[in-house]
Amino acid sequence: MKKGHQVTMKEIAKKLGVSVSTISRALKDSPELHPETKRKIVEMAKEMNYQPNLLAQSLRISRTKTLGVIVPEITSHFFASCISGIQDHANKRGYNVMICQSNESIDQEIANIKTLVASQVDALLISLSRETNHYEHLYELYSREIPFVLFDRVHEEIPVSKVTFNDAGGAYQVTHHLLEMGCRNIVYVSGPEDLYISKKRKEGYLKALDEYGIKENPELIKISDLTEEGNIRVAQEILMMEPKPDGVFCMIDPVAVDVLTYWKSKGVKVPEEFALAGFTNNPTSAVVEPPLTTVSQPGYEMGKLAVSHLLDQLDGLASDDPISIVLDTTLVPRKSSQKTI
């Protein structure tokens, strides 16, 4: 199957007996052209259904007006929202977007960067995969002076702009809420320990405990690999803990949902036996029974801010000096944590 022919400037030029440069000028509304010629050309272009070849244009001006986006997983509602925010605001400013998913694999992430760079995107927006534990590929982008920003899953050391949530703050909000609900023996279910968000959310958890004069108890920190099996294993472990905890804060909503589902199947009562909370405010969290207390992270907003800042830098509207944008989260208290009262 082959594509049909596309009208070029050359063809319009021939038809009108003028040169291609005149066509080019007319189509970009250059002021030095005779209005009449301009009118004729624009008309003819329309009639012939001319569509500029962005490829040729990009090659010539060495800018594609295209951004590359890499997310761990497009089917995650949070990342889909980020992408949506990025798209809408990139389009608004005349940029297109190429999206790739790393499927949480560092090799795929590296491969994605490579193709996007080969496709000559003007800049990149990257959220790192869970697996990403070395950062040469990012430093290479940096040293090749290809502009990029990191969002949500970031690497703190690299000197580029980053957009994150106040993860520690959000975790503090949740933990503080659980404490206010009367919990004193709160489990933190973390993801893999080297994940940025695992660390940050632990910080907030510990800070809240500290304010209540409760000191860190390593027994109360459980690690899940974030698979359904891993989450269920943690759910089982918690049931066997001695003394029995009274509250559980899961690093992300899906973990909390898996724990809740497992417990329900075993007749464990939430929030009566355990107050439960998650983080992210996935659509799912609002409809589980009982509805899940969580922390809302506006993904669309994050995408919007990340792309706006990046384009400001590209277009010279913002300094190239890296900045860090930190978005606040909001506690969404629901029934799953209403332990007492």
Added chain:
Amino acid sequence: MKKGHQVTMKEIAKKLGVSVSTISRALKDSPELHPETKRKIVEMAKEMNYQPNLLAQSLRISRTKTLGVIVPEITSHFFASCISGIQDHANKRGYNVMICQSNESIDQEIANIKTLVASQVDALLISLSRETNHYEHLYELYSREIPFVLFDRVHEEIPVSKVTFNDAGGAYQVTHHLLEMGCRNIVYVSGPEDLYISKKRKEGYLKALDEYGIKENPELIKISDLTEEGNIRVAQEILMMEPKPDGVFCMIDPVAVDVLTYWKSKGVKVPEEFALAGFTNNPTSAVVEPPLTTVSQPGYEMGKLAVSHLLDQLDGLASDDPISIVLDTTLVPRKSSQKTI
């Protein structure tokens, strides 16, 4: 902010004292080259960190190895799954993907097509917006011989390949299930009537009724605009119907979830008072209380099939004659419909 310099073939050529054509040949492993020169060039390219400029290459060979994808909404789990399937399988065959969302707007859909075509994508995969009620933009693609396939939300008349679910079959499965559960007075909550899926699912609904000797009752067909308010309005109307229906089949899961949530807030019991079912098998449907009976539509699979067929056509592995691929759905019976027994 500007991008750093990228190594070109010309630079490698200069460094090695050979011509660019030799570089080009070496890098694509042309057999007519002296193995030694080839080795030297490949080595040097690696050393200089050469990355081919896909733009220039595409311009030259007039193929971008890039596909355009247009979906109504990226944040919908179903479409995100489709995209995921498309991406994975396009990449596997050496193609990149540019994704756009129409946000359910026909104007945006037309604009998306325009940019993707201007970007010289080799072909398109399109799922139509809810608003799309005329099809000139598709016929134009067709007449310009730009290959494309339609998936899920299709326009039946246009002679291009389409991938759809057996929507009528799925609706039949659900309705038949509700009938088996003892329902005899079943409401169908449809979306806007000109939507492809509204029509198809109604067909299946009517067919199942017919088999039970029940004839069409227009009173039992409710139309929602698919917004939350619209869905709730329908939920209210159903409560006031006389005689009271015993089963409700909603065209898509989100409608069923809104109805369920509203009813729960009013103390209406599901499945005791109404057996309820949806369509799509969104992640949400599994975790609502009671879990929602629905029909599963594997989006990833749909994306995979659509892109595989399209690439087969592009690569000459399949005939250019349009075909229609129809995927079967699976009934997912859950508690929301266990009315009797």
Added chain:
DNA sequence: GTGAAAGCGCTAACAC
């Protein structure tokens, strides 16, 4: 086995 040259579709400096 390798080089020279043309050209993909476009833009922009330089002529006149």
Added chain:
DNA sequence: GTGTTAGCGCTTTCAC
């Protein structure tokens, strides 16, 4: 005001 020319980075015929 408009044409001529060069060139973006690459591939590919045609020489030798």
